[in-house]
Each structure stands twice: as structure tokens, then as C-alpha cells.
Ligand SMILES: Nc1ncnc2c1ncn2[C@@H]1O[C@H](COP(=O)(O)OP(=O)(O)OP(=O)(O)O)[C@@H](O)[C@H]1O
């Protein structure tokens with residue numbers, strides 16, 4: 130586990146394409162252990178693309194730039210190895226996988242991590258205890274365990290399930306893509322509790338959001354504005370409040386003037 | 388006693404029949420039917436790839452096989468174990484012949500089994516109602532089966548019987564030779580029963596040809612699970628004919644998980660008002676195996692209903708085809724018919740052809756059909772990878788999940804587990820996946 134302040138993620142001048150279209154245009158971002166970063170920005174600006182590139186989604190093509198994760202070249206690793214090394218993506222739109230059992234996937238995912246770290250497989254009893262505890266935290270009914278992955282889950286239930294997985298897998302770098310979208314007021318608090326439970330010296334959280342309200346519950350160390358495939362401005366929590374008031378145009382204008 | 392391999396096929400069949408005729412059992416009534424079937428077959432010949440419904444079959448592989456059947460009854464043959472279903476009553480056929488010696492002696496109340504030939508001699512009315520295979524291409528292998536059948540099996544479920552015990556029909560092929568056989572199942576009025584047919588054995592070069600007839604009486608409910616798990620060298624051709632009387636319910640589940648070439652043809656007639664059928668199936672072809680599935684479901688009466696669901700998975704150089712026709716005939720008002728065929732092609736050289744055909748000859752019906760042929764969903768695959776799952780395992784899990792759609796509906800837990808194991812065995816990367824499912 131990294132030490133507090135250690136550089137976990139170092140993205141430099143990243144350019145990426147999808148379906149022949151340039152989406153990320155020189156994105157630079159550094160995230161250190163113990164930090165929480167919020168990324169905000171207009172629709173279509175490339176936030177999910179960034180999350181996808183970091184998690185190893187196949188359809189994105191990195192044209193130039195680099196991503197270093199705990200000192201290693203993240204882009205050289207296939208998706209499953211990134212996950213095993215501690216990168217976790219909570220999807221904006223979690224996919225339904227009927228026929229693959231939810232709790233089974235969770236166990237297989239945990240065992241993949243443990244195997245990578247040279248640990249033995251998790252004991253079945255211990256695992257169930259762990260999952261029950263985390264489900265309580267997420268206020269999820271145990272019936273969700275034996276359903277297909279996200280199968281027939283409501284929008285909010287899918288998001289809760291993503292955070293449940295995250296709390297069980299305890300990633301070093303958690304990427305949350307609009308995990309707060311579609312949550313009711315109570316669910317937002319529950320999910321925030323789940324995310325906050327993971328905050329710690331050796332971890333980092335990068336969360337994409339459109340709403341500054343989330344940041345009342347999960348207070349970020351830094352807020353970034355991503356527009357046109359680049360980080361145009363960074364600041365503290367106050368920046369989110371200002372964005373809420375003024376929108377994004379002024380940031381674009383400021384950047385253009387600079 | 389085979390004819391020269393280069394002689395035209397019908398000639399080979401005629402000679403084999405002449406050799407065998409004196410030794411075929413069954414009385415004069417059966418003998419007469421056999422002779423009639425043979426002469427019609429000799430006139431018309433077997434179908435070939437020019438016949439619309441036979442164009443996908445791997446003909447060279449079928450024609451390379453010996454068509455002359457095993458001559459002697461081989462009751463001594465070693466019996467493959469077969470699936471253990473608790474409480475089941477087991478009926479065994481060896482190379483198509485009903486074997487009382489290998490079958491359970493005591494049958495559940497309401498169930499009777501006997502040699503078809505013997506029953507025909509005793510009951511002229513049975514001979515009269517037993518279907519005579521037609522001459523069109525779809526039925527010629529059934530003619531071939533009729534021409535050579537000596538014993539065959541007749542399974543009857545008495546009217547009003549409610550049979551709880553699974554009826555396990557174990558079909559065993561013994562060697563590398565051919566067999567041509569008939570099986571008749573009669574489910575009496577208002578009866579209820581569940582049958583599992585399991586196909587085992589058959590060496591490289593073997594050809595088994597089976598014609599099955601099922602009649603489901605008025606108000607009867609029959610579950611008919613069929614499990615093909617022949618070894619990868621065997622060839623099997625079957626022609627099923629199912630007729631449903633008024634208000635009957637018939638559910639067929641067919642798992643085609645074995646054989647070098649497996650052709651399964653089904654004609655199902657919803658003949659009585661209110662008859663309903665569910666026809667479900669799964670084929671998996673890996674290596675160089677082939678599955679060729681052809682189904683025709685005829686809605687002949689009002690308020691009849693069909694739900695047909697087929698799944699296909701092909702990998703390596705496996706080839707599969709699903710050709711499913713549903714015909715809603717004139718007068719079959721308020722018919723309701725749903726057909727779905729979903730197929731997965733896992734590797735570049737594998738091939739699946741899916742051809743749904745819906746013919747509606749009356750108004751006031753509800754029909755839908757859908758066909759997909761594709762590869763694994765990239766979004767689902769990425770989701771699993773993003774959770775650290777190995778790519779081969781992820782692909783296996785998704786393929787398994789695709790098959791589970793049908794497998795999960797198997798009525799007996801033991802049979803379900805058994806089929807799940809077979810399914811895993813047909814997956815690429817089966818060794819990695821086994822521990823996960
Ligand atoms: N697979 C794809 N094919 C074509 N275009 C794509 C693909 N994926 C993303 N894009 C395009 O890339 C741009 C950035 O998309 P992205 O999903 O990263 O935006 P976002 O910032 O997450 O937006 P939102 O706030 O709406 O979630 C969009 O214009 C989108 O249409």
C-alpha cells in the first residue's frame with residue numbers, strides 16, 4: 130500500500146481517440162495517496178473517456194502521452210491486470226449480466242486480487258461475513274447477492290452495487306464515474322458513507338460528478354474542470370460552488386485568454 | 388455384410404435390407420409396413436443438399452458411414468452408466484432395440500413399455516393409427532428407420548395417469564455400425580409425465596437413425612427432455628413427429644452437446660384447440676462438430692400457442708444451423724407464436740446459420756420472432772475484466788450464462804448439473820473455467 134502523499138496516478142499530456150475522433154487533448158492530472166479529486170465538466174467533454182482509458186477499455190486508442198500508476202506504465206497493462214493492481218472503476222452505466230451471479234463475481238474478483246498479491250483464496254465463511262457487513266453499510270438487501278450482476282436492478286441499485294463492490298475490493302485508486310447520478314437523497318448519503326469508508330492514507334479517489342451537492346458529503350481535496358478533453362482549471366472545493374453558480378463558459382474563456 | 392462402398396447409396400441400402408430381412412423380427416403387420424417403407428425409400432432416395440431443408444448438413448461426413456445396420460441383438464454390450472436420476476424408471480434401447488434385460492423390471496403405475504413390433508401384431512388398431520412416414524424429403528430418414536426397425540420401443544402412458552417418476556429412456560449405441568430405429572410415445576388423455584431421453588455411445592463412424600413419434604392426448608401434459616451426448620465421432624440423424632390434441636401441453640428441451648454430425652428434425656402439430664407447446668433447445672459445436680436443427684411447428688387449430696427458444700454456440704471450426712418454421716394455418720385463429728433464436732460465434736472459423744420462417748395464413752393471430760447471431764457483448768466482457776477476471780474465464784462465464792437461459796429450466800436438479808458439466812466441457816478454455824462454475 131502506498132504511503133500518504135506518494136504519487137499514485139500521474140497522467141501526462143494524454144491524447145486519446147475513440148472511433149477515429151479525438152476526445153482527450155493533452156490531459157494532465159496528478160493524484161497522490163490520501164487525496165480525493167473531483168472532476169466536473171460539460172457533457173461530452175471526455176470524463177468517461179478518461180475513466181475508460183485508465184481502466185483499460187478496449188475501444189479507446191491512446192495517441193500520445195503517458196499514464197503512470199504507482200511507478201509503472203498503466204497503459205501497458207491489460208484491463209484485468211490494472212484491476213488486480215488496485216484500480217477500480219465504478220461505471221457511469223453498469224451493464225447487466227444475467228446468468229452471472231452477483232456474489233459469485235464479487236468473490237471471483239476478490240480472489241483475483243488476492244492471487245495477484247500472493248494470498249490464498251478467501252475463506253467462504255469469512256467472505257460471506259465481509260459481504261454482509263458491507264451490504265449493511267450500503268443498506269442493501271441480501272437478496273441482491275443471488276441475482277444476476279445488475280440484472281433488473283434500478284438505476285440507484287446499480288450504483289449502490291458498484292460501491293458495494295468497491296468497498297469489498299478496497300482499491301488503491303477508485304474511479305467513480307457519476308456514481309451520484311440517479312440517486313435519491315437518502316441513497317446519496319448511503320453511497321457517500323460507502324465511499325468515505327474507503328478514504329484513507331494509502332488510497333486515492335477520483336470522482337466524476339455534475340453536482341456540487343456530492344461534494345458536501347465527500348469533501349474533495351481538489352476540483353478539476355475538464356472541458357474539450359483537457360483539464361482547464363483546478364481548485365479547491367470552492368471552485369465547485371463557483372461552477373454551480375456560473376456554469377462552465379467563464380472557465381473556457383479564461384483558458385482561451387491565457 | 389455391407390455392399391460395396393462405391394455403390395449408390397440406395398443400392399447399398401437395398402442390399403443391406405435383403406441380407407437382413409429374414410432376421411428382422413416382428414410379425415406380418417410390421418413386415419408389411421417395413422417392405423412398403425423400403426420400396427418408397429428406394430423410389431425416392433434419401434434427401435441431399437439440393438433439398439432446401441437439408442442444405443446445411445455435412446453430407447460427406449454422413450455418406451461416408453456404413454448404412455447397413457447392426458444385425459444381431461447385442462444385449463451383452465457394455466452399458467454406459469447414464470445419468471442417475473433419483474426415483475427414475477429406466478428403459479434402455481441398444482442400437483435402437485428395446486432391451487427388457489437392461490431396463491427396469493417394475494414400472495410406475497400407468498406406464499407400459501414393449502417392443503413395437505409385438506404390440507403391432509397384437510393390436511391392429513395401433514398399426515392403423517401409427518404414423519406412416521411420408522415421402523417428402525423431411526421424412527425420408529424416418530422411412531429408412533421404418534424399413535429397418537425390428538423391435539423398436541413403444542412407451543405408453545395411460546389415460547389420467549399422473550406419473551411422478553421420471554421416465555428415463557437411455558439410448559445406447561454399441562459400435563461403429565449403423566442402427567435404424569423407431570420409438571413411439573403415447574401420452575393418454577389427461578395424463579401427466581416427464582421423459583428424459585439420453586443418447587450415449589456410438590464409436591467413430593457410427594450412424595444412428597431414429598424416428599420418434601409422440602402423441603399427446605387431449606388435456607395431457609408431457610415434458611420431454613432430450614440429451615445428446617454421443618462421443619465426438621458419432622453421427623446421428625433423427626426425425627421427430629409430435630401431435631398434440633386439444634388442451635394438451637408439451638414441453639421439449641433438447642440439448643445437442645455431442646456427436647460429429649447431429650441432425651435433428653422436428654415436426655410438431657398443434658392439432659387440437661387450445662394445445663400449447665414449448666420447444667427449447669441448445670446446441671454447442673466445438674472442434675469440427677456439426678449440429679443441424681430443423682423444426683416445423685404447425686398451428687392447425689384455434690387458440691394454439693407456441694414458444695420456441697433455441698440457443699446455439701459455435702467455436703473452433705464448429706458449424707451449427709437452426710432452421711425453424713412456424714406455420715399458422717387457415718382457421719387457427721387466436722394462435723400465439725413466439726420464436727427466438729440466439730446464437731454465439733466464439734471464434735473466427737466457426738459458423739452458424741439461423742433461418743426463422745413464419746408463415747401466417749390466417750388473421751387474428753399474435754406472432755413474433757427474433758434471431759441474433761453475434762459474439763460476446765463487449766460491454767459485459769469489459770465489466771468482468773475491470774473486476775480482475777481473467778479474459779478466458781470472463782468469456783467462459785458469459786458463454787455459460789448464455790446457455791444457462793435454457794439449462795436453468797431443466798426440471799431435475801441432477802440433470803441440470805449434468806448438463807452444466809457438459810456445457811462447460813464444450814467451452815473453449817474449459818479447463819480454466821471448470822473451477823468457476
Ligand atoms: N464508442 C464511442 N464512439 C463514438 N464516440 C464516442 C464513443 N465513446 C465516447 N464518444 C464520444 O466522445 C465524447 C466524450 O464522451 P464521454 O463519455 O467521455 O463524455 P463525458 O464527459 O463522460 O459526458 P457525460 O457528462 O455526458 O457523461 C462524446 O462526444 C461521445 O459522444
Ligand SMILES: [Mg+2]
Pocket residue numbers: 176177178221306307
Ligand atoms: Mg460520462
